[in-house]
Amino acid sequence: MEVVRIVIVGSGDGGTFTANLLASELRQEIRGGSTSVQLLGEHLAHPFQPGNLDIAFKGAEPRKYVRDETRLLRRGIEFIQDPAVKIDLDGRRVTTRSGRVLPYDHLVIATGAVADPSKVPGLAEGSLNFHTGPEDSRRVWEALQGFGGGTVAVLIAGTPHKCPPAPNEAAFMLDDFFRKKGIRDRVKIRFLTPYPRAYPAEKVSNVVGPMFEKKGIEVNTFFNVDSVDPAKRKVYSMEGEEFEYDLLVAIPPHHGADVIVDSGIGDADGYVPTDKGTMKVKGQEGVYAIGDATDIPVSKSGVVAHLQSVVVAHNIVSEVRGTHDELAYNGRINCPMEVGQHKAIFVSATYESPPEDQTPSTVKYIEKRSFAMIYWRALNGSLERVFDMFFGQTRFPAEAEQHLPPKAS
Amino acid sequence: MSALQPHKVLDCRGSFCPGPITELFKAYRSAQLGDVIELLATDPAAKADITAWAQKSGNEVLDVVDEQGYIRILVKVTKKRS
Numbered sequence: 429m430e431v432v433r434i435v436i437v438g439s440g441d442g443g444t445f446t447a448n449l450l451a452s453e454l455r456q457e458i459r460g461g462s463t464s465v466q467l468l469g470e471h472l473a474h475p476f477q478p479g480n481l482d483i484a485f486k487g488a489e490p491r492k493y494v495r496d497e498t499r500l501l502r503r504g505i506e507f508i509q510d511p512a513v514k515i516d517l518d519g520r521r522v523t524t525r526s527g528r529v530l531p532y533d534h535l536v537i538a539t540g541a542v543a544d545p546s547k548v549p550g551l552a553e554g555s556l557n558f559h560t561g562p563e564d565s566r567r568v569w570e571a572l573q574g575f576g577g578g579t580v581a582v583l584i585a586g587t588p589h590k591c592p593p594a595p596n597e598a599a600f601m602l603d604d605f606f607r608k609k610g611i612r613d614r615v616k617i618r619f620l621t622p623y624p625r626a627y628p629a630e631k632v633s634n635v636v637g638p639m640f641e642k643k644g645i646e647v648n649t650f651f652n653v654d655s656v657d658p659a660k661r662k663v664y665s666m667e668g669e670e671f672e673y674d675l676l677v678a679i680p681p682h683h684g685a686d687v688i689v690d691s692g693i694g695d696a697d698g699y700v701p702t703d704k705g706t707m708k709v710k711g712q713e714g715v716y717a718i719g720d721a722t723d724i725p726v727s728k729s730g731v732v733a734h735l736q737s738v739v740v741a742h743n744i745v746s747e748v749r750g751t752h753d754e755l756a757y758n759g760r761i762n763c764p765m766e767v768g769q770h771k772a773i774f775v776s777a778t779y780e781s782p783p784e785d786q787t788p789s790t791v792k793y794i795e796k797r798s799f800a801m802i803y804w805r806a807l808n809g810s811l812e813r814v815f816d817m818f819f820g821q822t823r824f825p826a827e828a829e830q831h832l833p834p835k836a837s
Numbered sequence: 838m839s840a841l842q843p844h845k846v847l848d849c850r851g852s853f854c855p856g857p858i859t860e861l862f863k864a865y866r867s868a869q870l871g872d873v874i875e876l877l878a879t880d881p882a883a884k885a886d887i888t889a890w891a892q893k894s895g896n897e898v899l900d901v902v903d904e905q906g907y908i909r910i911l912v913k914v915t916k917k918r919s
Contacts, residue, residue, distance in 0.1 A: 623858070779851075
């Protein structure tokens with residue numbers, strides 16, 4: 429019997445969730461031996477990345493936000509702890525670090541994005557961050573314990589980055605932290621952003637900007653970092669501005685995974701050119717990319733990876749069964765942002781509709797916190813009906829996909 | 838259409854903020870003084886955002902042209918930390 433081979437590269441949110449959806453939907457085919465699902469990943473530890481904010485600014489224990497990958501997977505998935513080092517789209521095969529070669533009929537690229545402080549001179553030495561993992565997030569918390577006063581700068585050192593609201597949340601959480609510690613009057617919080625306003629989307633910024641002002645968080649816009657001088661504790665912009673700091677919390681520049689770069693299948697930043705509707709890798713059949721790995725101009729976030737996974741799993745099942753009812757993702761984002769004092773907003777939009785006006789509320793804060801509690805269950809696909817009700821329409825038949833204006837010649 | 842030959846053309850049509858200005862910053866990062874960057878956008882905020890950035894940073898918006906269904910913005914890099 430010829431086996432239909434589905435290979436998923438990357439075992440983060442998108443890869444794990446797609447594998448589980450496929451294992452659920454194709455369980456008969458997998459049991460019957462006509463289909464295989466192989467998931468490649470580097471680590472057994474699977475982190476809940478939004479938890480990094482709590483580790484960095486609330487002192488949460490890193491282990492609270494980590495689970496064993498094998499315990500998150502449905503039956504029928506072969507998890508291979510051996511990361512891909514080469515993706516050969518022409519030869520339709522993936523090579524792992526140990527030299528194993530996996531041919532595929534259907535491929536999902538879920539290799540994520542890499543936060544890389546080394547891309548800015550002096551940044552790695554001069555800053556702390558909560559994007560490179562739970563342990564580095566813990567270092568932020570430790571630094572805050574010994575901080576008695578001075579300037580804390582929150583710096584967006586590159587775009588796009590994972591979790592667009594995270595820098596703003598960091599500033600709000602720092603404000604909360606220093607107020608609780610009773611030293612807020614001795615701390616200046618400076619927010620350095622390349623964007624024109626406190627948050628890139630204007631209607632969200634209309635909420636965040638005045639709140640920053642009220643809390644005494646100083647915003648410096650159009651600050652595109654050039655370099656950091658750790659000895660002088662100064663950060664410089666390409667535009668010629670410079671600021672001093674005592675503690676620098678940075679959102680490092682991001683790029684695509686090494687396997688994408690090394691395989692020559694990414695753009696200049698290592699992101700995979702992807703159809704923003706069907707999630708197919710451009711110019712390929714049966715090959716998809718999801719989440720942070722793509723070049724699609726939407727938020728790099730777990731919710732986006734989740735919603736794209738639903739589309740990709742459906743489209744692969746459609747190919748396996750020959751039903752030809754392809755779906756397309758509508759660009760829905762839904763990023764929660766804590767704004768301090770147990771309140772939050774949600775940044776929601778689609779490709780066709782930018783974020784709307786927001787009012788911070790405790791209910792939204794509870795919603796955000798609730799999601800963190802159900803995340804592990806959500807990864808196995810058993811809560812999809814709840815999510816469908818919460819998110820509303822996030823996908824539509826691919827043939828109805830709207831097209832952009834014609835490109836200039 | 839401007840007769841200037843841009844060093845780089847950024848097609849940001851169909852992308853909302855921060856898409857267009859983010860693409861401009863990426864091009865600015867690798868640009869030399871004197872380079873001209875052309876940006877195409879459907880986002881109505883692009884014109885105001887890019888003009889504000891140029892004013893603050895000391896760079897120059899050479900032209901903003903209304904095309905059919907989008908705008909074309911020409912930016913000259915006149916200030917950048919060396």
